[in-house]
Amino acid sequence: MSSLSVPPPKRLQKPLAVPYRHMFGPGPSNVPSRILLAGANPVIGHMHPEMFEIMNDIKSGIQYLFQTKNSMTLAVSGTGHTAMECAIFNTVEPGENVLTAVNGIWGERAADMAERIGARVNTVVAPPGGFLTNEEIEQALSKYRPALFFLTHGESSTGVLHPLDGIGQLCHKYNCLFLVDSVASIGGAPLYMDQQEIDILYTGSQKVLNAPPGTAPISFSERACKKIFNRRTKPVSFFLDLKWLANYWGCDDKPSRVYHHTGPISAFYTLRESLAILVGEGLENSWERHEKVAEYFHAGLESMGLKLFVKDRTARLPTVTTIVAPHGYDWKEITTYIMKTHNLEISGGLGPSVGLVLRVGLMGFNSSKANVDMVLEALKDALKHCHKSKV
């Protein structure tokens, strides 16, 4: 018999201590008590009939959130990145062409993921803070003839809400599937999966939905399913194989569900609760609230003399605002000061916007005029107290 060579770590003898923060960065957002408490319900089995009912509730809630009648609608057991890989792994076979719209970090990551599984990837690039016209997209579709086109609806790294109208139709003209990342936007800005002919749409739980991170709603159109279920090769991931997930979520025509994996039970409770809150408010009310609050916020910023990074008003993401990093200041000093003095998270740039912007996320129940006032106060205070160079 061996003996223990690694002693019990002292650091785990201290109790868990978690501070409360105003989570006004690009996510995760604050989680209301109602959702946190839903997650503290007892754990039941992943194959119990009550769990299947909860999963059916979630499915209905996602169909409403996404505005889709797709029966292939479910939540991936993972974060937004898992859903992103689920979308790409299932729809793309090695050697196929993939086109990604790069207007921030997410398009780059989608390209990376597609390359790893042997796709031939091309990109069509918009300047940071800008977006692509339908003409530019059609040109790229016609040039590269991709099997899949990836676009981010709410580009949280640059603060752009990309227009969606007409792009699904263009993709289908070129026999291409249309994949949209709506992690930062869904629930906070209008999106109509079916009417806009989006083939694969996914999001995360921790933004407008205000649930903890760890589950990721996703939906597939019939057109997408047709391609997926007629693949020549198996997707690289067993865990994300849609054939298995479809059965686990009761989306196929099999008489019963077989064990695939153990879903994150508690996280499903919180996702269900967050969808129930959205249904209670109504999707259009939520869109309108985010729009009004964003307008109020943007006006407040401009009246302080700050500039918005996205020039085109109609392309400003109502959930995540990018502010041009104030001239003469160190952006890092500002975010650190605000965290320390106001217990409030705002963040710097990401990917192409690093050093260029401050990012403020007001998502879901965080999107209120009272919170805008709090952020504006904190920014004013920071600009007064942080070092300004004499440039």
Place this chain on the structure above:
Amino acid sequence: MSSLSVPPPKRLQKPLAVPYRHMFGPGPSNVPSRILLAGANPVIGHMHPEMFEIMNDIKSGIQYLFQTKNSMTLAVSGTGHTAMECAIFNTVEPGENVLTAVNGIWGERAADMAERIGARVNTVVAPPGGFLTNEEIEQALSKYRPALFFLTHGESSTGVLHPLDGIGQLCHKYNCLFLVDSVASIGGAPLYMDQQEIDILYTGSQKVLNAPPGTAPISFSERACKKIFNRRTKPVSFFLDLKWLANYWGCDDKPSRVYHHTGPISAFYTLRESLAILVGEGLENSWERHEKVAEYFHAGLESMGLKLFVKDRTARLPTVTTIVAPHGYDWKEITTYIMKTHNLEISGGLGPSVGLVLRVGLMGFNSSKANVDMVLEALKDALKHCHKSKV
């Protein structure tokens, strides 16, 4: 402007209702209130310093649980299957040989995963309820010359605790990495990652640890890291790429952590709490308790005239017990009766044991003589009331 074509679903207007169950199947197990409440703490940022401290706590706890000094120790943001893919995706390149020990469902799944990424897979098969000798394993290693050998320590589908001593040394003799699945066993049965020369070890949160499903501890030896960080190809998954995960978990030598993905914050709280409870009890005490309770349970079953599926006493998993399906009964009627009448989950077989066994899991804080008595009562009651054929 479009209008909503999918109305708010009525089913989400009903409040979430979750029953309490005695979770005595092969997992998930019951989650104690202390852990559920830890998960209800406010959500903070995935890159906040307090979060990195919590992740460091988790890392220490896993090192203790696994009995390893590996710095490459972390929790995957997903369930056990995600960790399984993380292990295989990172260690195996297309065209390499993989050997999996199949003594239940997990070896089959590992083989499936490795095949999907282009490995050449061979299996070495033990009969259900049995295990492989070191001689059989050496023979297979010498015949197939794999880069990776997969073995399940606690085979929850058949109830076998596979011996581990000497296998790591054999693997290394043949220049092969040793990957062990300890989802159903770790914390409930002795395992010494470093001393037993295991190169990659993973588990799930929802078994002996009694946390909700959704996080998966994993650790890599230096030998494993050497192979992983000298790959010619990128792993198929960006989300599970160990280069990124290592930085996110502070396991590399980079000065700072960069954004990779948003971890499941609340689930990390629960994982930390479950590891703190284990540290409080002490690993050896936990092993001993599981062993004593299992012996008490097995004696009780035999005194009822029931037979254990695993003949060799030393190879019986103390966490999940497989009972030969009682002769003349329909196993499904028994589990259904016990759930309905005793609010208690036990389950049937899985994979090669379907129809052959009943499975009872007593894991973590569920492993107590009081719970054994409850299960034995329920089984006696079921055998009295369920239909017996006159065969």
